Amino acid sequence: EGMRRIFGAMRQVELEVPELEEVADTFIVRLSTRSIYDELTQAWLAAYGPFGLRPEERKYLVHLRQVGGRSSVDKLARRLGESFDETKKHLVRLEKKGLVWHRPRTRTYRLVESTNVPHEIALRALERAGVEPSRDAVLSRDELKRITRMADERSLSSEIDRWQQAGILRPAAGRRWRLGTSFLEYLRQRQAD
Numbered sequence: 001e002g003m004r005r006i007f008g009a010m011r012q013v014e015l016e017v018p019e020l021e022e023v024a025d026t027f028i029v030r031l032s033t034r035s036i037y038d039e040l041t042q043a044w045l046a047a048y049g050p051f052g053l054r055p056e057e058r059k060y061l062v063h064l065r066q067v068g069g070r071s072s073v074d075k076l077a078r079r080l081g082e083s084f085d086e087t088k089k090h091l092v093r094l095e096k097k098g099l100v101w102h103r104p105r106t107r108t109y110r111l112v113e114s115t116n117v118p119h120e121i122a123l124r125a126l127e128r129a130g131v132e133p134s135r136d137a138v139l140s141r142d143e144l145k146r147i148t149r150m151a152d153e154r155s156l157s158s159e160i161d162r163w164q165q166a167g168i169l170r171p172a173a174g175r176r177w178r179l180g181t182s183f184l185e186y187l188r189q190r191q192a193d
Contacts, residue, residue, distance in 0.1 A: 060076070073088050125149075137178065
């Protein structure tokens with residue numbers, strides 16, 4: 001029971017598995033402080049820091065990246081040595097966070113690079129509100145309030161500022177906004193994928 005806990009704890013904090021050694025009548029367990037990820041992978045994962053990833057979620061992103069940014073649920077489950085249902089559960093959770101996406105009626109999930117996560121989250125908000133994202137779309141403050149689900153004016157203003165900084169929105173005439181160039185480019189790339 002104790003060994004299972006040790007291995008589980010090391011896995012949970014993403015450290016290499018303990019080394020076990022038996023010498024004469026002594027049993028030695030060596031715990032490592034080395035990450036299971038190399039420095040480049042750690043730096044890549046750091047860019048996802050603002051999105052509150054758990055260790056068990058990071059491994060899915062790392063494996064998706066290792067296979068070129070897309071994989072079916074079954075292939076990813078086999079690669080990770082997990083059940084289809086467990087893998088699917090985690091991918092659905094990551095999709096809700098805007099970190100992966102998949103087309104309806106498919107099993108292939110695609111990785112969203114950290115710089116595009118705000119775009120993916122905005123796209124989901126637009127879709128949820130029934131707004132067709134297009135180059136010609138002009139959004140009023142009231143529409144943005146409905147899309148972002150921001151109840152008060154201060155929160156809405158902050159969200160509009162964040163969306164402008166991320167390139168999701170750009171000002172139009174009056175208190176109206178158009179979809180930003182980088183957001184529209186993300187949509188184009190996503191549709192081509």
